Amino acid sequence: MAIKYPLEYEMTPKSIDAGRHWVTLSLKNIGTQDLTGLDINLNSLDAYSISVLGTGSYVSILKPNETRELPFQLSANRTGSLYVTLDGWKDGERFHWESPGIPMTVGEEVAELASLFAMTEPYSVVGERIRCEATVRGRSASEGLKLEFWADTPSGEFEELAIVETKALDVGEDAIYSAEITPDEDGLYTIYAYLYDGVRRIGREVEYVYVREA
Protein backbone atom coordinates (compact mmCIF):
# COMPACT_ATOMS: atom_id res chain seq x y z
CA MET A 1 0.00 0.00 0.00
CA ALA A 2 1.22 3.49 -0.84
CA ILE A 3 1.08 6.20 1.83
CA LYS A 4 0.05 9.80 1.81
CA TYR A 5 -0.70 10.73 5.38
CA PRO A 6 -3.22 10.13 6.92
CA LEU A 7 -4.15 7.36 4.50
CA GLU A 8 -2.68 4.22 3.03
CA TYR A 9 -4.18 3.39 -0.33
CA GLU A 10 -4.02 0.79 -3.07
CA MET A 11 -5.97 0.14 -6.23
CA THR A 12 -6.20 -3.38 -7.65
CA PRO A 13 -5.81 -4.74 -10.24
CA LYS A 14 -3.19 -2.51 -11.83
CA SER A 15 -3.98 -3.66 -15.35
CA ILE A 16 -7.29 -4.43 -17.01
CA ASP A 17 -8.58 -5.21 -20.47
CA ALA A 18 -10.37 -2.56 -22.51
CA GLY A 19 -14.09 -2.25 -21.80
CA ARG A 20 -16.05 -2.08 -18.55
CA HIS A 21 -14.31 -3.50 -15.50
CA TRP A 22 -14.29 -3.17 -11.75
CA VAL A 23 -11.36 -2.12 -9.61
CA THR A 24 -11.07 -2.11 -5.84
CA LEU A 25 -9.76 0.82 -3.87
CA SER A 26 -8.39 -0.01 -0.41
CA LEU A 27 -8.11 2.85 2.06
CA LYS A 28 -6.66 2.63 5.57
CA ASN A 29 -6.73 5.43 8.11
CA ILE A 30 -3.19 5.51 9.54
CA GLY A 31 -3.79 8.76 11.41
CA THR A 32 -4.88 9.15 15.00
CA GLN A 33 -8.23 10.83 14.36
CA ASP A 34 -11.59 9.66 13.02
CA LEU A 35 -12.29 10.61 9.41
CA THR A 36 -16.01 11.22 8.93
CA GLY A 37 -18.55 12.13 6.25
CA LEU A 38 -16.21 11.01 3.48
CA ASP A 39 -17.11 11.71 -0.15
CA ILE A 40 -14.70 9.37 -1.94
CA ASN A 41 -14.15 9.66 -5.67
CA LEU A 42 -11.93 8.02 -8.21
CA ASN A 43 -11.01 10.58 -10.87
CA SER A 44 -9.55 10.20 -14.34
CA LEU A 45 -6.64 12.30 -15.58
CA ASP A 46 -7.73 11.73 -19.19
CA ALA A 47 -11.30 10.65 -19.75
CA TYR A 48 -10.53 9.64 -23.35
CA SER A 49 -8.39 6.84 -21.89
CA ILE A 50 -10.43 5.86 -18.84
CA SER A 51 -13.81 7.00 -17.54
CA VAL A 52 -14.98 6.29 -14.02
CA LEU A 53 -18.64 5.30 -13.91
CA GLY A 54 -21.06 5.92 -11.06
CA THR A 55 -21.37 8.50 -8.35
CA GLY A 56 -18.43 7.75 -6.09
CA SER A 57 -18.70 6.32 -2.59
CA TYR A 58 -19.77 7.63 0.79
CA VAL A 59 -18.18 6.38 4.01
CA SER A 60 -19.66 7.75 7.21
CA ILE A 61 -16.63 7.00 9.39
CA LEU A 62 -13.12 5.58 9.00
CA LYS A 63 -11.57 5.07 12.41
CA PRO A 64 -7.82 4.95 13.05
CA ASN A 65 -6.36 1.65 11.68
CA GLU A 66 -9.66 0.83 9.96
CA THR A 67 -9.54 -0.29 6.30
CA ARG A 68 -12.31 -0.05 3.72
CA GLU A 69 -12.46 -1.63 0.30
CA LEU A 70 -14.54 0.26 -2.25
CA PRO A 71 -15.45 -0.93 -5.76
CA PHE A 72 -15.43 1.43 -8.75
CA GLN A 73 -16.46 0.61 -12.30
CA LEU A 74 -14.27 1.85 -15.14
CA SER A 75 -14.87 2.20 -18.84
CA ALA A 76 -11.37 1.71 -20.23
CA ASN A 77 -10.15 2.54 -23.69
CA ARG A 78 -6.40 3.16 -23.31
CA THR A 79 -3.75 3.09 -20.61
CA GLY A 80 -4.20 6.11 -18.33
CA SER A 81 -3.97 7.50 -14.82
CA LEU A 82 -6.49 7.85 -12.03
CA TYR A 83 -6.39 9.50 -8.64
CA VAL A 84 -8.43 9.34 -5.47
CA THR A 85 -10.04 12.27 -3.65
CA LEU A 86 -11.58 12.36 -0.19
CA ASP A 87 -13.61 15.31 1.01
CA GLY A 88 -14.86 15.08 4.53
CA TRP A 89 -14.14 15.90 8.15
CA LYS A 90 -11.15 15.22 10.40
CA ASP A 91 -11.53 15.92 14.10
CA GLY A 92 -14.42 18.27 13.37
CA GLU A 93 -12.56 20.20 10.68
CA ARG A 94 -13.23 19.93 6.96
CA PHE A 95 -10.40 18.37 5.01
CA HIS A 96 -9.47 17.43 1.46
CA TRP A 97 -7.08 14.61 0.61
CA GLU A 98 -5.95 13.31 -2.72
CA SER A 99 -3.55 10.69 -3.95
CA PRO A 100 -1.01 11.24 -6.67
CA GLY A 101 -1.78 9.73 -10.07
CA ILE A 102 -2.20 5.95 -10.08
CA PRO A 103 -1.26 4.36 -13.42
CA MET A 104 -3.71 1.86 -14.90
CA THR A 105 -2.58 -0.32 -17.80
CA VAL A 106 -5.35 -1.10 -20.26
CA GLY A 107 -5.03 -3.94 -22.77
CA GLU A 108 -1.77 -4.98 -24.36
CA GLU A 109 -0.30 -2.09 -26.30
CA VAL A 110 2.91 -2.77 -28.20
CA ALA A 111 4.72 0.18 -26.59
CA GLU A 112 4.31 3.01 -24.14
CA LEU A 113 5.35 6.63 -24.18
CA ALA A 114 7.36 6.59 -20.96
CA SER A 115 8.35 10.26 -20.67
CA LEU A 116 8.75 13.62 -22.34
CA PHE A 117 11.31 16.15 -21.17
CA ALA A 118 12.40 19.53 -22.48
CA MET A 119 16.18 19.53 -22.11
CA THR A 120 16.48 23.05 -20.82
CA GLU A 121 16.83 25.14 -17.72
CA PRO A 122 13.46 25.80 -16.05
CA TYR A 123 13.22 29.20 -17.74
CA SER A 124 14.30 29.30 -21.35
CA VAL A 125 14.98 32.39 -23.45
CA VAL A 126 13.38 33.62 -26.67
CA GLY A 127 15.52 32.58 -29.64
CA GLU A 128 17.28 29.77 -27.75
CA ARG A 129 16.79 26.32 -29.30
CA ILE A 130 15.19 23.71 -27.01
CA ARG A 131 15.48 19.96 -27.52
CA CYS A 132 12.56 17.83 -26.38
CA GLU A 133 13.20 14.14 -25.71
CA ALA A 134 10.54 11.43 -25.63
CA THR A 135 11.24 7.91 -24.40
CA VAL A 136 9.33 5.06 -26.02
CA ARG A 137 9.42 1.71 -24.18
CA GLY A 138 8.63 -1.57 -25.93
CA ARG A 139 5.97 -3.79 -24.33
CA SER A 140 6.00 -6.39 -27.12
CA ALA A 141 7.98 -6.58 -30.36
CA SER A 142 7.03 -3.53 -32.39
CA GLU A 143 8.25 -1.23 -35.11
CA GLY A 144 6.95 1.53 -37.27
CA LEU A 145 4.98 3.36 -34.60
CA LYS A 146 4.47 7.05 -35.22
CA LEU A 147 5.68 9.60 -32.70
CA GLU A 148 4.49 13.18 -33.11
CA PHE A 149 5.85 16.28 -31.36
CA TRP A 150 3.68 19.42 -31.21
CA ALA A 151 3.95 22.77 -29.44
CA ASP A 152 1.08 24.92 -28.18
CA THR A 153 2.52 28.44 -28.17
CA PRO A 154 1.66 31.32 -25.81
CA SER A 155 -0.37 32.94 -28.61
CA GLY A 156 -2.39 29.74 -29.08
CA GLU A 157 -0.91 28.35 -32.29
CA PHE A 158 -0.50 24.59 -32.38
CA GLU A 159 2.70 23.85 -34.29
CA GLU A 160 3.91 20.49 -35.48
CA LEU A 161 7.57 20.04 -34.50
CA ALA A 162 8.34 16.58 -35.88
CA ILE A 163 6.83 13.27 -36.91
CA VAL A 164 9.09 10.27 -36.39
CA GLU A 165 8.68 6.61 -37.30
CA THR A 166 10.05 4.51 -34.45
CA LYS A 167 12.63 1.76 -34.95
CA ALA A 168 12.06 -1.89 -34.00
CA LEU A 169 11.73 -2.22 -30.22
CA ASP A 170 12.03 -5.35 -28.07
CA VAL A 171 10.18 -5.91 -24.82
CA GLY A 172 11.49 -3.51 -22.17
CA GLU A 173 13.78 -1.72 -24.60
CA ASP A 174 13.85 2.08 -24.45
CA ALA A 175 14.40 4.35 -27.42
CA ILE A 176 14.79 8.12 -27.16
CA TYR A 177 13.58 10.44 -29.90
CA SER A 178 13.89 14.18 -30.00
CA ALA A 179 12.48 17.27 -31.65
CA GLU A 180 13.57 20.88 -31.45
CA ILE A 181 11.82 24.19 -31.11
CA THR A 182 13.16 27.73 -31.10
CA PRO A 183 10.63 29.89 -29.23
CA ASP A 184 9.99 33.29 -30.77
CA GLU A 185 7.67 34.70 -28.08
CA ASP A 186 7.71 34.83 -24.30
CA GLY A 187 5.24 32.93 -22.16
CA LEU A 188 4.24 29.35 -21.49
CA TYR A 189 4.85 26.75 -24.20
CA THR A 190 3.13 23.38 -23.85
CA ILE A 191 4.96 20.58 -25.63
CA TYR A 192 3.02 17.44 -26.60
CA ALA A 193 4.28 14.03 -27.65
CA TYR A 194 1.75 11.58 -29.13
CA LEU A 195 2.50 7.92 -29.87
CA TYR A 196 0.38 6.17 -32.52
CA ASP A 197 0.03 2.52 -33.44
CA GLY A 198 -1.69 2.94 -36.80
CA VAL A 199 -4.52 5.38 -36.03
CA ARG A 200 -4.69 4.33 -32.36
CA ARG A 201 -3.21 7.01 -30.17
CA ILE A 202 -1.54 4.88 -27.50
CA GLY A 203 0.45 7.53 -25.66
CA ARG A 204 0.20 11.22 -24.80
CA GLU A 205 2.70 13.16 -22.67
CA VAL A 206 2.93 16.87 -21.92
CA GLU A 207 5.83 19.10 -20.86
CA TYR A 208 5.83 22.82 -20.03
CA VAL A 209 8.52 25.37 -20.87
CA TYR A 210 8.37 28.93 -19.63
CA VAL A 211 10.13 31.26 -22.06
CA ARG A 212 11.38 34.72 -21.10
CA GLU A 213 12.61 37.64 -23.16
CA ALA A 214 16.39 37.59 -23.65
Place this chain on the structure above:
Amino acid sequence: MSYQRAGRGNMAAKFPIEYEISPKSIRGGRTWLAISLKNVSEDALTGLNVRLNSLDTYAIDIEEDAKYLSALEPGQGEELHYQVAAQQSGGIYVSVDGRWAGEPFHWETPSRRVVVGDQVAELVSVFALSEPQPRPSEEITIEATLRGLITASGLILEFWVETPSGESINVDKTATDLLNPGEVATYKSDPFVPEERGIYVIHAYVFDDTTRIGHETDYLSIAV
Protein backbone atom coordinates in the same frame (compact mmCIF):
# COMPACT_ATOMS: atom_id res chain seq x y z
CA MET B 1 5.75 19.80 -43.35
CA SER B 2 3.09 21.43 -41.27
CA TYR B 3 -0.55 20.60 -40.83
CA GLN B 4 -1.12 23.89 -39.06
CA ARG B 5 -3.40 26.45 -40.59
CA ALA B 6 -4.46 29.75 -39.17
CA GLY B 7 -7.93 29.73 -37.73
CA ARG B 8 -10.59 32.12 -38.98
CA GLY B 9 -12.31 34.41 -36.52
CA ASN B 10 -12.19 32.84 -33.06
CA MET B 11 -11.73 29.33 -34.37
CA ALA B 12 -8.43 27.54 -33.97
CA ALA B 13 -7.33 25.00 -36.52
CA LYS B 14 -5.56 21.71 -36.64
CA PHE B 15 -5.92 20.27 -40.08
CA PRO B 16 -8.40 18.99 -41.23
CA ILE B 17 -10.69 20.64 -38.63
CA GLU B 18 -11.28 24.16 -37.38
CA TYR B 19 -12.66 24.14 -33.87
CA GLU B 20 -13.80 26.27 -30.99
CA ILE B 21 -14.79 25.37 -27.44
CA SER B 22 -17.06 27.90 -25.75
CA PRO B 23 -17.57 29.51 -23.35
CA LYS B 24 -14.11 29.72 -21.79
CA SER B 25 -15.45 30.41 -18.32
CA ILE B 26 -18.50 28.86 -16.69
CA ARG B 27 -20.19 28.84 -13.32
CA GLY B 28 -19.82 25.90 -10.97
CA GLY B 29 -22.40 23.12 -11.06
CA ARG B 30 -24.20 21.71 -14.09
CA THR B 31 -23.87 23.73 -17.23
CA TRP B 32 -23.14 23.37 -20.94
CA LEU B 33 -20.16 23.66 -23.24
CA ALA B 34 -20.41 23.95 -27.01
CA ILE B 35 -17.96 22.61 -29.56
CA SER B 36 -17.93 24.07 -33.05
CA LEU B 37 -16.26 21.95 -35.72
CA LYS B 38 -15.68 22.74 -39.39
CA ASN B 39 -14.18 20.45 -41.99
CA VAL B 40 -11.54 22.56 -43.76
CA SER B 41 -10.24 19.73 -45.93
CA GLU B 42 -11.36 18.77 -49.44
CA ASP B 43 -12.60 15.33 -48.41
CA ALA B 44 -15.57 14.17 -46.36
CA LEU B 45 -15.14 13.16 -42.72
CA THR B 46 -17.52 10.32 -41.88
CA GLY B 47 -18.59 8.11 -38.97
CA LEU B 48 -17.27 10.60 -36.42
CA ASN B 49 -17.10 9.86 -32.71
CA VAL B 50 -16.68 13.38 -31.31
CA ARG B 51 -15.63 13.34 -27.68
CA LEU B 52 -15.10 16.11 -25.18
CA ASN B 53 -12.49 14.77 -22.76
CA SER B 54 -11.70 16.03 -19.28
CA LEU B 55 -8.11 15.99 -18.06
CA ASP B 56 -9.32 15.98 -14.46
CA THR B 57 -12.77 14.58 -13.87
CA TYR B 58 -12.75 15.83 -10.27
CA ALA B 59 -12.61 19.39 -11.65
CA ILE B 60 -14.82 19.01 -14.72
CA ASP B 61 -16.88 15.92 -15.41
CA ILE B 62 -18.56 15.62 -18.78
CA GLU B 63 -21.91 13.86 -18.46
CA GLU B 64 -22.18 12.27 -21.90
CA ASP B 65 -18.80 12.79 -23.41
CA ALA B 66 -19.36 11.24 -26.86
CA LYS B 67 -21.54 12.46 -29.75
CA TYR B 68 -21.92 10.93 -33.18
CA LEU B 69 -21.78 12.77 -36.49
CA SER B 70 -22.46 10.65 -39.55
CA ALA B 71 -20.69 13.06 -41.90
CA LEU B 72 -18.98 16.42 -42.08
CA GLU B 73 -18.66 17.40 -45.72
CA PRO B 74 -15.91 19.77 -46.97
CA GLY B 75 -16.68 23.28 -45.74
CA GLN B 76 -19.48 22.05 -43.45
CA GLY B 77 -19.66 23.11 -39.81
CA GLU B 78 -21.53 21.66 -36.84
CA GLU B 79 -22.06 22.71 -33.25
CA LEU B 80 -22.34 20.04 -30.55
CA HIS B 81 -23.37 20.56 -26.92
CA TYR B 82 -22.08 18.74 -23.87
CA GLN B 83 -23.43 18.98 -20.34
CA VAL B 84 -20.73 19.25 -17.71
CA ALA B 85 -20.61 19.07 -13.92
CA ALA B 86 -18.01 21.67 -13.03
CA GLN B 87 -16.42 22.05 -9.62
CA GLN B 88 -13.07 23.68 -10.39
CA SER B 89 -11.13 25.10 -13.32
CA GLY B 90 -9.57 22.40 -15.44
CA GLY B 91 -8.32 21.23 -18.81
CA ILE B 92 -10.39 19.65 -21.55
CA TYR B 93 -9.77 18.63 -25.16
CA VAL B 94 -11.72 17.40 -28.14
CA SER B 95 -11.00 14.14 -29.96
CA VAL B 96 -12.47 12.84 -33.19
CA ASP B 97 -12.23 9.24 -34.38
CA GLY B 98 -13.70 8.32 -37.75
CA ARG B 99 -12.85 8.21 -41.42
CA TRP B 100 -11.28 10.88 -43.60
CA ALA B 101 -11.65 10.26 -47.34
CA GLY B 102 -12.59 6.72 -46.36
CA GLU B 103 -9.45 6.06 -44.30
CA PRO B 104 -9.50 5.70 -40.49
CA PHE B 105 -8.15 8.73 -38.65
CA HIS B 106 -7.74 10.12 -35.16
CA TRP B 107 -7.62 13.83 -34.46
CA GLU B 108 -7.41 15.79 -31.23
CA THR B 109 -6.93 19.33 -30.02
CA PRO B 110 -4.42 20.54 -27.46
CA SER B 111 -5.88 20.98 -23.99
CA ARG B 112 -7.87 24.11 -23.29
CA ARG B 113 -8.47 25.53 -19.83
CA VAL B 114 -12.01 26.26 -18.73
CA VAL B 115 -12.30 28.65 -15.79
CA VAL B 116 -15.00 27.60 -13.32
CA GLY B 117 -16.66 30.03 -10.91
CA ASP B 118 -15.07 32.96 -9.14
CA GLN B 119 -11.70 31.47 -8.41
CA VAL B 120 -9.52 33.80 -6.33
CA ALA B 121 -6.20 32.76 -7.89
CA GLU B 122 -4.71 30.33 -10.35
CA LEU B 123 -1.60 28.20 -10.20
CA VAL B 124 0.25 29.18 -13.36
CA SER B 125 3.20 26.80 -13.27
CA VAL B 126 5.42 24.56 -11.20
CA PHE B 127 9.02 23.79 -12.06
CA ALA B 128 11.79 21.81 -10.44
CA LEU B 129 14.75 24.17 -10.48
CA SER B 130 17.50 21.88 -11.71
CA GLU B 131 19.73 20.94 -14.58
CA PRO B 132 17.86 18.95 -17.26
CA GLN B 133 19.10 15.62 -15.81
CA PRO B 134 20.31 16.07 -12.23
CA ARG B 135 22.09 13.33 -10.32
CA PRO B 136 21.09 11.77 -6.99
CA SER B 137 21.99 13.71 -3.83
CA GLU B 138 21.86 17.11 -5.56
CA GLU B 139 19.53 19.54 -3.77
CA ILE B 140 16.43 20.46 -5.79
CA THR B 141 14.12 23.40 -5.16
CA ILE B 142 10.58 23.64 -6.52
CA GLU B 143 9.14 26.91 -7.76
CA ALA B 144 5.45 27.64 -8.19
CA THR B 145 3.89 30.74 -9.72
CA LEU B 146 0.44 32.03 -8.75
CA ARG B 147 -1.65 34.71 -10.42
CA GLY B 148 -4.36 36.59 -8.56
CA LEU B 149 -7.79 36.67 -10.19
CA ILE B 150 -9.58 38.57 -7.45
CA THR B 151 -8.02 39.88 -4.26
CA ALA B 152 -6.78 36.86 -2.35
CA SER B 153 -4.76 36.21 0.76
CA GLY B 154 -3.98 33.32 3.01
CA LEU B 155 -4.13 30.64 0.35
CA ILE B 156 -2.17 27.51 1.18
CA LEU B 157 0.49 26.30 -1.23
CA GLU B 158 1.72 22.74 -0.77
CA PHE B 159 4.70 21.11 -2.48
CA TRP B 160 4.79 17.31 -2.72
CA VAL B 161 7.22 14.94 -4.35
CA GLU B 162 6.35 11.44 -5.51
CA THR B 163 9.47 9.28 -5.61
CA PRO B 164 10.23 6.57 -8.22
CA SER B 165 9.39 3.95 -5.56
CA GLY B 166 5.97 5.51 -5.01
CA GLU B 167 6.43 7.39 -1.74
CA SER B 168 4.66 10.77 -1.38
CA ILE B 169 6.75 13.33 0.52
CA ASN B 170 5.44 16.68 1.72
CA VAL B 171 8.36 18.99 0.92
CA ASP B 172 6.90 22.30 2.03
CA LYS B 173 3.69 24.11 2.91
CA THR B 174 3.26 27.88 3.01
CA ALA B 175 0.56 30.54 3.30
CA THR B 176 0.58 32.96 0.40
CA ASP B 177 0.80 36.75 0.70
CA LEU B 178 -1.90 39.15 -0.46
CA LEU B 179 -2.43 38.80 -4.21
CA ASN B 180 -4.23 41.49 -6.21
CA PRO B 181 -6.01 40.77 -9.51
CA GLY B 182 -3.43 40.12 -12.22
CA GLU B 183 -0.55 40.14 -9.77
CA VAL B 184 1.93 37.29 -10.08
CA ALA B 185 3.85 35.81 -7.15
CA THR B 186 6.50 33.11 -7.16
CA TYR B 187 7.19 30.80 -4.23
CA LYS B 188 10.12 28.47 -3.73
CA SER B 189 9.99 25.33 -1.62
CA ASP B 190 12.53 24.13 0.88
CA PRO B 191 15.08 22.02 -0.99
CA PHE B 192 14.73 18.26 -1.17
CA VAL B 193 17.38 15.70 -2.02
CA PRO B 194 16.44 12.92 -4.45
CA GLU B 195 18.20 9.69 -3.56
CA GLU B 196 16.72 7.31 -6.12
CA ARG B 197 17.32 6.98 -9.84
CA GLY B 198 14.23 7.36 -11.98
CA ILE B 199 11.37 9.76 -12.54
CA TYR B 200 10.14 11.98 -9.71
CA VAL B 201 6.72 13.62 -10.02
CA ILE B 202 6.60 17.12 -8.52
CA HIS B 203 3.20 18.36 -7.36
CA ALA B 204 2.11 21.84 -6.31
CA TYR B 205 -1.37 22.28 -4.84
CA VAL B 206 -3.13 25.53 -3.97
CA PHE B 207 -5.93 25.48 -1.41
CA ASP B 208 -8.49 28.15 -0.59
CA ASP B 209 -9.43 26.91 2.87
CA THR B 210 -10.03 23.20 2.22
CA THR B 211 -10.92 23.60 -1.45
CA ARG B 212 -8.13 22.63 -3.79
CA ILE B 213 -8.20 25.34 -6.46
CA GLY B 214 -5.04 24.46 -8.32
CA HIS B 215 -2.82 21.48 -9.04
CA GLU B 216 0.15 21.39 -11.41
CA THR B 217 2.84 18.78 -11.93
CA ASP B 218 6.37 18.66 -13.24
CA TYR B 219 8.64 15.70 -13.88
CA LEU B 220 12.25 15.26 -12.89
CA SER B 221 14.47 12.51 -14.27
CA ILE B 222 17.31 11.57 -11.93
CA ALA B 223 20.18 9.95 -13.80
CA VAL B 224 22.95 7.77 -12.37
